Amino acid sequence: MIHRFDDPEALSRAAADLFAQAACAAVAERGRFDVAFSGGHTPQRTYELLARPPWRDRTPWPDVHVFWGDERCVPPEDARSNGRMAHLALLQHVPLNSAHVHPIRCDGDPDAGAARYDKLLRTQLPAAAPVLDLVFLGLGQDGHTASLFPYSPVLAEKARWAAAVYVAEQQMHRVSLTPVIINAARRVVFLVVGREKAQVLKTVLEGPTDARRLPAQLITPRPGRLLWMVDQTAASHLTPSTDKVHAER
Numbered sequence: 001m002i003h004r005f006d007d008p009e010a011l012s013r014a015a016a017d018l019f020a021q022a023a024c025a026a027v028a029e030r031g032r033f034d035v036a037f038s039g040g041h042t043p044q045r046t047y048e049l050l051a052r053p054p055w056r057d058r059t060p061w062p063d064v065h066v067f068w069g070d071e072r073c074v075p076p077e078d079a080r081s082n083g084r085m086a087h088l089a090l091l092q093h094v095p096l097n098s099a100h101v102h103p104i105r106c107d108g109d110p111d112a113g114a115a116r117y118d119k120l121l122r123t124q125l126p127a128a129a130p131v132l133d134l135v136f137l138g139l140g141q142d143g144h145t146a147s148l149f150p151y152s153p154v155l156a157e158k159a160r161w162a163a164a165v166y167v168a169e170q171q172m173h174r175v176s177l178t179p180v181i182i183n184a185a186r187r188v189v190f191l192v193v194g195r196e197k198a199q200v201l202k203t204v205l206e207g208p209t210d211a212r213r214l215p216a217q218l219i220t221p222r223p224g225r226l227l228w229m230v231d232q233t234a235a236s237h238l239t240p241s242t243d244k245v246h247a248e249r
């Protein structure tokens with residue numbers, strides 16, 4: 001399913017609406033809402049909006065459990081930290097239960113950080129159904145999502161829910177959720193904005209499947225659970241049939 005928006009602000013407002021509605025539904029049904037935030041720049045405006053009326057007042061924050069789709073292995077106060085970005089934009093402004101906020105800590109030992117987060121997910125998610133209600137994802141110009149980068153060994157992971165990766169181009173260690181836990185989510189939403197994403201978005205959605213080169217193609221939750229929220233500039237290379245095909249999923 002692809003939803004196109006006129007501009008980034010319209011997309012961010014719609015993503016905030018989706019978050020608040022999904023949170024209310026999950027809490028009503030199961031007493032909690034488990035969400036994994038993405039990093040990078042695109043989701044920041046959505047997080048800022050969620051900290052303000054009406055979204056702040058619509059969301060059952062005490063029952064929201066916050067995880068991350070990935071993290072850079074840097075100190076929490078580092079400007080590159082995805083956890084820091086979400087705290088500044090949203091988390092410190094809303095009445096969350098601090099025990100429900102689960103940042104990925106991997107700035108010491110990435111492998112140990114990944115193992116800790118894998119265990120945390122397995123102990124913190126509901127025992128009856130250990131899945132995330134919502135996973136926000138972004139799309140990199142190289143086709144990566146979360147920290148699932150092209151040709152990375154983690155792309156073949158079939159068991160672990162979190163794994164350490166080394167991103168040579170950035171000379172940076174990261175921890176990422178794996179496709180295993182992402183594809184089990186009740187809803188996966190990509191937020192994609194900007195002309196610089198137009199070609200990769202077209203290649204991911206319309207091109208042949210080559211998931212090692214385009215890891216975003218590994219994100220294949222059950223039918224009806226994947227949504228691409230894109231602005232017109234990012235969608236500018238897509239053909240109408242692509243909209244139709246994904247609209248039927």
Ligand code: 6PG
Nearest residue numbers: 039040041042138139140145146
């Ligand atoms: C990260 C993100 C990453 C991001 C994409 C898009 O930690 O960098 O998780 O997967 O979503 O790189 O980033 P932008 O939104 O900044 O374009």
